Amino acid sequence: MTAQPGEIAPDERPVNVKAAIDKMEALLGGHMAAYLDACVHCGQCAQACHFHEATQNPRYTPALKLQPMTRVYRRNMAPFSGLRKALGMAPEITEADLRDWEPLIFDTCTMCGRCTIVCPMAIDIASVVAATRQAFVAAGLGPPDLLQAADNARDKGSPLGVTPEVLEDRVEWLADDNEVEIALDKDKADVLLTVSSIEMMKYPDSVVAMAKLLNGAGVDWTLSSKGYEATNFGVLSGKGDVARIMVERIAAGAEAVGAKTVVVPECGHAYGVLRWSGANLLGRELPFEVLHITEYLAALKRQGKLKFKPYDAQAVTYHDPCQISRRGGATADARYLLEGFATDFREMTPTGNYNWCCGGGGGVQAMGSAADVRHEVFRIKMAQVEATGAPALVSACANCRLTMDESKKALAWDKELLSIVELLADNLDNPASDTPATD
Amino acid sequence: MIKFIEGPLWYVALTVFIVGVAWRLMALLTMKRPNDLSEARLPRGGAGGALKALVQHSIPHGGNLGRTLYHFLTGYMFHIGLFILVLFAAPHVEFIQKHLIGADIGWPKLPRWAFIIAAEAAFAGLILLYVHRLTDPVKKQLSDIDDHLGVWLTFIVMLTGCLALQEAHAGLRAFHMLSVEALLIYLPFSRLIHAFTFAFARARTGATYGRRGFTP
Numbered sequence: 001m002t003a004q005p006g007e008i009a010p011d012e013r014p015v016n017v018k019a020a021i022d023k024m025e026a027l028l029g030g031h032m033a034a035y036l037d038a039c040v041h042c043g044q045c046a047q048a049c050h051f052h053e054a055t056q057n058p059r060y061t062p063a064l065k066l067q068p069m070t071r072v073y074r075r076n077m078a079p080f081s082g083l084r085k086a087l088g089m090a091p092e093i094t095e096a097d098l099r100d101w102e103p104l105i106f107d108t109c110t111m112c113g114r115c116t117i118v119c120p121m122a123i124d125i126a127s128v129v130a131a132t133r134q135a136f137v138a139a140g141l142g143p144p145d146l147l148q149a150a151d152n153a154r155d156k157g158s159p160l161g162v163t164p165e166v167l168e169d170r171v172e173w174l175a176d177d178n179e180v181e182i183a184l185d186k187d188k189a190d191v192l193l194t195v196s197s198i199e200m201m202k203y204p205d206s207v208v209a210m211a212k213l214l215n216g217a218g219v220d221w222t223l224s225s226k227g228y229e230a231t232n233f234g235v236l237s238g239k240g241d242v243a244r245i246m247v248e249r250i251a252a253g254a255e256a257v258g259a260k261t262v263v264v265p266e267c268g269h270a271y272g273v274l275r276w277s278g279a280n281l282l283g284r285e286l287p288f289e290v291l292h293i294t295e296y297l298a299a300l301k302r303q304g305k306l307k308f309k310p311y312d313a314q315a316v317t318y319h320d321p322c323q324i325s326r327r328g329g330a331t332a333d334a335r336y337l338l339e340g341f342a343t344d345f346r347e348m349t350p351t352g353n354y355n356w357c358c359g360g361g362g363g364v365q366a367m368g369s370a371a372d373v374r375h376e377v378f379r380i381k382m383a384q385v386e387a388t389g390a391p392a393l394v395s396a397c398a399n400c401r402l403t404m405d406e407s408k409k410a411l412a413w414d415k416e417l418l419s420i421v422e423l424l425a426d427n428l429d430n431p432a433s434d435t436p437a438t439d
Numbered sequence: 440m441i442k443f444i445e446g447p448l449w450y451v452a453l454t455v456f457i458v459g460v461a462w463r464l465m466a467l468l469t470m471k472r473p474n475d476l477s478e479a480r481l482p483r484g485g486a487g488g489a490l491k492a493l494v495q496h497s498i499p500h501g502g503n504l505g506r507t508l509y510h511f512l513t514g515y516m517f518h519i520g521l522f523i524l525v526l527f528a529a530p531h532v533e534f535i536q537k538h539l540i541g542a543d544i545g546w547p548k549l550p551r552w553a554f555i556i557a558a559e560a561a562f563a564g565l566i567l568l569y570v571h572r573l574t575d576p577v578k579k580q581l582s583d584i585d586d587h588l589g590v591w592l593t594f595i596v597m598l599t600g601c602l603a604l605q606e607a608h609a610g611l612r613a614f615h616m617l618s619v620e621a622l623l624i625y626l627p628f629s630r631l632i633h634a635f636t637f638a639f640a641r642a643r644t645g646a647t648y649g650r651r652g653f654t655p
Contacts, residue, residue, distance in 0.1 A: 118503045
């Protein structure tokens, strides 16, 4: 890692080992201890990990990412830890250990959960990595760019600087430029739509597409300046306080307009966090349902509120974002949307819940230090797509899309990357599709 | 000496094993665990997922059979062979009757040819797994002293067991008993505890993700 002018070089950062240990002890519960007690070092997880498979570097073996927690558990918390300590069989973790593990915990784990499938013990390594990140951040470690993204989200409202004022400006610009109604801060609405700042700043057509689709289906929806940012870099970076703040904002936005449903845009981790961890971060059940945009559009299609002209321009394949499919359980809805629409749809192998990660999940996309290994990982996806013969790859996650766009450029790949909502909006067959529902 | 190994030391080892395993499992059960407040996609997805994961992770799934075939075959050869030997080898059945449950309760004993097949499968599986641990770059990086000790202790138990089969020499039987006792005492403190904790780990993952709609 190279330090920017005025920034402390990463290897000169002071490291608070005790803070890391304290955090791990605080997070270690019976659920995690069961995992740490079950690993037999069989190494099969390596064969399911894209970082290992792309590089054949044994250092990237997922089971190695359990080491920090295992060491703390065996020394300080597990039964017979006193005996182990007395016999010198449970050494204390050191600053050097933490620095050595840092790239494993951050740069080379997208928390995609693929290793869990192959593990004979079903160890959910991704969840242990997520907790371990919190300990590393407590110690003063973690990729500076990822941590900055989390701080931006806390201080400015989004990791890419989309403040409420910027949101208002961008919404006005997009609405005017595309002649589409984009509701912002309505008093009441059935549905609160959230956005990813990646979309807002890099793929604004995606926001326009969502507006067109929701308007076309006659949905009573709005964006809210109280809670609009769907991404949660607090979770990705291991900053628990930021994670909670981001969920609180969305909950406040939804409650202010009385929304019964919060729709998460094309973003995998945003869905995973709000849908499955939102209530836990908030400390109470969510007073609204959380749906990914593909789930919500699929429901509208089932109700006959959305119709599409067949897309026959080219063959397409679909990339499952890990946090929506494998770890989110919403695998079927994207396919339901493509069914009868993409006339030449081809599945990759493996696909669905077993699909390979794009290489940029878990915040790895935002880590400059991980760019090279991320591009290597993308070669797996390239091979998968090429095997289908489809010239275009559709996905439902702006983070995957950005990751794949960057790797496509770095590797001079010639396939097209598409967003499912943009593709659907471009082929919407509803009359008066730009007209929003009125209050 | 033989009397001590087959008498008091056996009961000490058995007690350490039972208390040690119980302690470790109780620790897992009594540690704090977060309450999941998210709304499940499937009403009984958690319980169903736990059961599914318990079964599903016994065999490679998700298109991973080809990648994990070596582990799958050698792992099953070792584990099935070992379980058959432990539970059905004639001297073991007789020993359990004599020391634990009495002669009134019993079950079929392995004929000699079946013992040989089970032993060969267990030995082949264990040796092949260990060769892989010593040569595979991933496993080499992962392995620590506990992994090696566990394998060697198990190997010695199996080897001395075969040597003692003829019961031609009381010393050989005592040596087998001694190695079994060492293994029983070592197990609760080691990674061999996976013989029990595998169920906890699988059930936990299955329960967590089953309620989301997909059990990995």
